Amino acid sequence: MAVFDDIGYDDFRRMATDDSLSAHEKIGFPDAYREAHEAAIFADIQSKLTRLADRSRNVLDIGPGCAGLPRLLIDLCRQQDHSLVLIDSPEMLAHLPDASGVTKLPGFYPNCDEALQPWIGRFDAILCYSVFQYIFVEASFWKFLDLSIQLLAPGGQMLIGDIPNVSKRKRFFASDTGVKFHQNFMQTTEVPQVDFRAVETNKIDDAAILGVIMRARAQGCDAYWLPQGEALPMANRREDVLIVKP
Template identity: 60%
Template sequence: MTIDFSNLGFDDFRRMALDNTLSQNEKIGFPDSYRQGFEERIFEDINKKLTNLDLRKKTILDIGPGCGPLAHLLLEKGKNREHHLILVDSEEMLSQLPDNNNNKKVAGHFPECKENLQTYVNGVDAILCYSVLHYIFNESSLFKFIDTSMELLSPGGQMLIGDIPNISKRKRFFSSQPGIRFHQNFTATEEIPSVSFTTIEPGKIDDSVILSIIMRVRAQGCDAYWVPQSPQLPMANRREDILILKP
């Protein structure tokens, strides 16, 4: 089966979650070469930013955990730290994750499922949304996603919107000498990547989208920071994160 990983949506992931011909990484939209062997490094980078994960008996929300190795690392940490984990994803995807009496599975498309999360308003100590924002950007309301998340976050809470594919950062990289070499090694050609800084690409997140998120969050009295990924991560040269702190 050939998968177009560049053009996936919520319904595609529902179908892929139950396809046993796919690997765990393929079920969440990644070729194995993009994620396999990097999960521990990715989780370490997440923990350095979402420091509330290291506390005990906290309420943690994962928006779109999928069913890959990263979700299992969070489940393991949640069990060890006695966290209450709230996992929001499709019913099909959640069915691939183990049940735990201290965890809650919420089937739905965030933020449209916000009515099922009302008991957690101002009560979530850490929110993780990793490798998901670009799907929300194309299928939902970006500001509704932000506003709903801010409603759920507790005082002192943290949110990491991680692994954001930023087309502006990608263009900057592929216009540089290291980026050109990366492209040529990846394609096994002498081709120079085609980059246009003045072209808006519909459906793609760029610097303006990230800045709008930061400004929207700050307008609600929270701090928001544009932060890089660890250079050891597989797509750090073209992806980045947003860290949000609620005073």
């Protein structure tokens, strides 16, 4: 089973109510890509989104889904006395536990900006993990970025994590390491075909990520292009962006 690519918000709403799917499949991943990796993924998130280690902060999770990562975040926020806002479809949010200090906000980010007006300038940490690729296709990703920066408090951090970068993927599969990875994973002797000149519609590439970084910097934020930890399941073809409001 492959990672779902050509799906959107309404598809995820439907998948959330499909009892034949596992929690990981409901958010677009085969079980093998997430089941044994969530602790390592969350540790990688914490190493970058360092405001999570503070006490009594405001935290926003954009598109948490319904698998293990938001539950780890809910537990951490309870331990650190954070206020946590979760934004996703009502169908996804229904799978997550209700807890003190947790606010569930149903809607499609960033098109729920009116509901977020009371939070402008108040979030110390914003997480958007494995979600940006869908926003990139379905919504204005400039609106996504602009609203997110407005929501950040002074000193606040935003991690746009697990971004599938087609440019990085091509570089990997054009390498000797990538060829061996492909052959071992697919149990084949075939060499993956890579065309660096091909334009892949609706896919995030180096130019799109650089655009996000430059726009964030133009709005007075620091922004960094970061690798994922090597232990993460898709670190060879996905990357993160960290935005910090001074």
